[in-house]
Amino acid sequence: MAERSKQEVIEYLSRAEVAAVGTSNMGTPRQRMMHFGADEDFNIYVSSMKGDPKVIQWSNIPETALLIHQGDTFLEMEECEIIGRAEIVHDKADRLKIIDLMSTRSPIVANFIKIGATDRLEFIRIKPFTVKYRYVPEILQGEKPTIFEFPENRESFSSWDDVKAKARAWKQAVRPLSLTASLVPIMVGGAFAYSASGSFNFFLFFLTLLGGLLVQAGTNMINDWKDAERDSENVEGIRPFTGGSRMIQLGLISRGDMGFVGIALSCIALLIGIFLIAVSGWGLVPLVLYGVLAGLFYTNESGKFSFINLAPGVAEFLIATTFGVMMTMGAFYVQTGYFSIASFLISLPVAILISNVLLINQFQDVNSDIKSNKNTLVVRLGKRKAKNVLIVNFVLAYVIIALLPIFNFVPLTLYVAFLSAPFTFQAIRYAHKNHDKTPGDLVPANAHTAITHLFTGLLLVFAFLLTEFGFVYPLIYFIASLVFIFWVWNYIERQRKTMINFRVSIKEKG
Structure with missing residues (x-):
């Protein structure tokens, strides 16, 4: 039978x-x-x-x-x-x-x-x-x-199911939430350029934004490619904030494919940069080279040169200035053909706040970074001192925003940026309370720090639009910004609740 x-x-x-x-x-x-x-x-x-x-x-x-x-x-x-x-x-x-x-x-x-x-x-x-x-x-x-x-x-x-599945994997590799690091400075630089000159080239702005987003996506993938071994040992990383995309570790994208696409995106961004140089002027050359250098050598494979292991704060400074000062001033230069002290000063709060996003995201990775000899600022300073740096940076960003209108570098409308202060307060509160606790306990600090950077940047754009468009169009932009903030916040909350539920369930099961 x-x-x-x-x-x-x-x-x-x-x-x-x-x-x-x-x-x-x-x-x-x-x-x-x-x-x-x-x-x-x-x-x-x-x-x-x-x-x-x-x-x-x-x-x-x-x-x-x-x-x-x-x-x-x-x-x-x-x-x-x-x-x-x-x-x-x-x-x-x-x-x-x-x-x-x-x-x-x-x-x-x-x-x-x-x-x-x-x-x-x-x-x-x-x-x-x-x-x-x-x-x-x-x-x-x-x-x-x-x-x-x-x-x-x-x-x-359907065969399209496989295509959609692969698309989801690459979307995670891009790390969509991190793209706000490029979105914010370019929008601030473009809006300030319009406020200063009264003219705006939408095509050049689109190319600038596209190039910046490609740089960010390419940098994310290159870092995943180079940090594959280190991140595979990182069991405390918290998606979507730390530990990379983990697409290589999960077997969804090969390491070779990740490196190839990351380099390809960076090359496309470089070609866009060359075009913008040809159209706008040679003043962009040092900014483009600075960004390429910072992106390629921010981190590296164990035993090879990286800015992280060069000296305390060097890598963090390069990334912060790339996704703060350089992108803001670059977007301003593309529109106006010149640099200004005011465009530099308005870029500083953006740079400081993105440096805080980078800094808070290092806390959960500190143990694996120590084991893999990745000497981030949190590894070098320790969590308590790094938390203090985070708080000082928040205060410094708002002090700069408060002083710029007083010295007539920017209009008084800049003070609308203080509407993001409640998120900052929460970020400081959670960081102070939970900096030395479990990675999951610190997630609210990660979330509020990221929202502070994004919301403050969008409010800076709103401030410049108010000086040029009256009230109606800026109001439409403001409402759209709030919707975007809500969408990002909801995305972060879903990720946070999933992680918290996992921890609670494991404890209850035990």
């Missing part, structure tokens, strides 16, 4: 407790033992925490293999091999059915049901392409295994 019916194989699956679940890590297999449930159509269900690396892998590389094995001795062994494709279940009705199924199959899910925390779990459905059942004594006698094929499941997935 080698051939088994579907019902017999399903009954076998119901007797088994766990399955070895295999996924792909860019061609390298990864396995994990997981509790599972099965329905009458051989769909397999497993669960994991939201934000878990396994879930991220499934979102991008859904091909999955399972092996369910039972038997005390070799001659008693029976197993079921399932090859299929995973999908995360989002439909509420389907989730409820899966929760009911898994409540008796998984003690972990049962515990989450008990504490009312199933919203912290992701449920994954693995739709089978092939199900193969084997019973060793029969195989040794030359009997064939029982095989069920499900061609309809193969056809239910």
